[in-house]
Amino acid sequence: MNASTGHAMFGETPPVRRKLRQEALAQWVFGAMAAAMIVPLLLIVGYLVVRAAPSLNLEFLLEVPKRGMTEGGIWPAFVGTLYLVFLSLAFSAPIGILAAVYLNEYARDNWFNRVINLAVINLAGVPSIVHALFGLGAFVYAARFGYSIISASLTLAIMTLPVIIAATREALASVPRSFREACWNVGATRWQTIWAVVLPNSISGILTGIILEVSRAAGETAPVMFTGVVFFKAVERGDLFPYYLNEQCMALSMHLYTISTQVPGVKESIPFATAIVLLALVLMVNAAAISLRVYLRSRKKW
Amino acid sequence: MVNVPAIEKHIEVTGLRLSYGMKEVLHGISFDIRRHEILGVIGPAQSGKTSLLRCINRTIEFTPGTHVSGTITVDGEDVRKVRDVYALRRKIGMVAPLPVGLPLSIRENVALAPRSAGLTRKGDLDAIVEQCLRQAALWDEVKDRLDSLGTKLSGGQQQRLTIARALSHQPEILCLDEFSIAIDPVTTMRIEEVLKELRHHMTIILVTNLTQQARRLADRTMFLWKGEIVELDTTDVIFSAKPTDPRTRDYVEGVFG
Numbered sequence: 001m002n003a004s005t006g007h008a009m010f011g012e013t014p015p016v017r018r019k020l021r022q023e024a025l026a027q028w029v030f031g032a033m034a035a036a037m038i039v040p041l042l043l044i045v046g047y048l049v050v051r052a053a054p055s056l057n058l059e060f061l062l063e064v065p066k067r068g069m070t071e072g073g074i075w076p077a078f079v080g081t082l083y084l085v086f087l088s089l090a091f092s093a094p095i096g097i098l099a100a101v102y103l104n105e106y107a108r109d110n111w112f113n114r115v116i117n118l119a120v121i122n123l124a125g126v127p128s129i130v131h132a133l134f135g136l137g138a139f140v141y142a143a144r145f146g147y148s149i150i151s152a153s154l155t156l157a158i159m160t161l162p163v164i165i166a167a168t169r170e171a172l173a174s175v176p177r178s179f180r181e182a183c184w185n186v187g188a189t190r191w192q193t194i195w196a197v198v199l200p201n202s203i204s205g206i207l208t209g210i211i212l213e214v215s216r217a218a219g220e221t222a223p224v225m226f227t228g229v230v231f232f233k234a235v236e237r238g239d240l241f242p243y244y245l246n247e248q249c250m251a252l253s254m255h256l257y258t259i260s261t262q263v264p265g266v267k268e269s270i271p272f273a274t275a276i277v278l279l280a281l282v283l284m285v286n287a288a289a290i291s292l293r294v295y296l297r298s299r300k301k302w
Numbered sequence: 303m304v305n306v307p308a309i310e311k312h313i314e315v316t317g318l319r320l321s322y323g324m325k326e327v328l329h330g331i332s333f334d335i336r337r338h339e340i341l342g343v344i345g346p347a348q349s350g351k352t353s354l355l356r357c358i359n360r361t362i363e364f365t366p367g368t369h370v371s372g373t374i375t376v377d378g379e380d381v382r383k384v385r386d387v388y389a390l391r392r393k394i395g396m397v398a399p400l401p402v403g404l405p406l407s408i409r410e411n412v413a414l415a416p417r418s419a420g421l422t423r424k425g426d427l428d429a430i431v432e433q434c435l436r437q438a439a440l441w442d443e444v445k446d447r448l449d450s451l452g453t454k455l456s457g458g459q460q461q462r463l464t465i466a467r468a469l470s471h472q473p474e475i476l477c478l479d480e481f482s483i484a485i486d487p488v489t490t491m492r493i494e495e496v497l498k499e500l501r502h503h504m505t506i507i508l509v510t511n512l513t514q515q516a517r518r519l520a521d522r523t524m525f526l527w528k529g530e531i532v533e534l535d536t537t538d539v540i541f542s543a544k545p546t547d548p549r550t551r552d553y554v555e556g557v558f559g
Contacts, residue, residue, distance in 0.1 A: 108366060109366050109367075178400065178402045179402065179405070180364075181364070182404055182464070182467070183404070184364060185391060185395075185396035185398070186392065186395075186414060186415035186467060186468070186471055187471055188388070189388060189418070192418045196410075196414060196418075197406070200405070201405055
């Protein structure tokens with residue numbers, strides 16, 4: 001601190017003080033911006049919980065809508081969303097993973113594979129309402145699946161595919177190249193290398209990518225509204241398998257839209273409670289993704 | 303097909319050129335490697351030593367934008383016309399500069415190659431695992447924990463594991479690419495002892511940046527510089543006071559490189 005102590009070299013001169021001030025200011029500003037991220041989330045959740053409080057109970061989840069959807073619960077929409085999400089992932093996950101393995105492990109750098117890459121990137125940028133129109137034309141009419149869970153799931157699958165491909169490629173690319181070279185050097189084929197070393201060590205990233213797409217598929221309204229989700233469907237209370245796959249179903253996102261804007265006289269807390277259920281579903285899936293990632297990382301082998 | 307000179311020459315390289323894109327790194331080199339000799343390959347970084355090895359077992363194909371011309375024959379067979387490239391690679395053991403313990407158990411690190419070749423009986427695999435780990439002087443240290451991860455071993459142990467893996471497909475040729483740069487001198491000397499034992503069973507190509515290592519082990523030594531062979535002769539001549547090319551003496555004595 002003091003030049004007289006003999007440590008003048010490390011003492012605080014005016015330029016040093018200025019540097020320290022700038023450093024402190026920068027840290028404070030960036031920190032404040034990061035902390036600001038918490039505020040909207042807390043406000044959203046807090047507001048929803050307060051407004052939804054009168055309807056928040058297990059009955060609300062298990063009960064079917066009553067009196068022209070102005071009362072009762074959301075069971076048909078909840079189950080419908082689960083149907084759509086799982087079926088769409090059943091289509092998109094295998095296709096996406098295999099496509100990503102091809103692109104990352106096999107594809108050479110030629111025009112054909114550049115076109116595929118371009119297609120994947122552009123598909124990710126297509127707005128969901130356009131996916132909806134495509135799904136309507138391709139699955140509902142051209143493939144004659146009609147307005148059905150199948151059509152809606154396939155539409156969601158196409159929407160989630162590019163992100164699954166991107167996440168999988170990133171996970172595969174994180175496996176060091178030296179591992180692959182070691183396998184090739186002992187005469188293993190590309191497939192043997194992928195199966196023995198690459199996939200086991202990228203599975204955590206792949207699963208995380210897929211699970212995060214669950215939340216997107218659950219939240220989208222437009223693609224399912226055009227292709228297979230309806231206003232109302234009569235279902236037994238708590239019935240786990242209320243729909244056939246060639247039928248239409250209800251979904252949480254669509255249900256939230258209709259009871260908020262289309263139905264007069266809905267009990268005030270019901271739309272908010274529906275939003276809470278949708279939000280909780282998504283957050284729970286994300287939490288599952290995070291804990292899976294943490295678990296698999298802890299078993300990381302190098 | 304079998305003639306006497308072909309047995310003498312285990313590997314024959316003729317006019318080998320290699321380029322990465324526009325940049326040529328091997329400028330048409332020709333030499334041969336005799337059966338059951340240790341060929342030392344010395345030379346500074348960027349002189350094409352690793353690229354040469356990757357041409358021999360054709361893993362160069364995994365690097366996009368490479369162009370190879372000239373011929374390499376192993377046992378008289380042109381490697382670029384080989385139909386079963388995996389069998390070719392099994393004929394050649396390859397040890398990379400940095401130890402690569404695969405994220406598998408120690409046992410599976412060694413069993414990977416025979417398994418890839420189609421061997422599935424556990425007894426056979428176990429026998430190979432033990433034999434190769436013994437050959438690589440690692441067996442005594444790991445025999446009680448064959449099921450723990452290969453990546454958890456120390457650097458020197460991992461390099462010996464890498465050598466055991468390279469031996470696991472019973473190669474006739476063993477290529478070592480600067481195997482000692484990441485390990486301590488004691489381990490290096492242990493591996494050198496191993497190589498002295500292995501030379502009776504296989505041809506060894508020893509790429510090294512330690513000229514003294516080539517001097518200790520190699521029967522003949524090749525000085526590769528900027529993609530060309532400066533000199534290839536018996537190790538005695540290369541390390542003598544009067545090698546044919548003055549650059550060889552300069553490099554060996556550490557004047558440049």
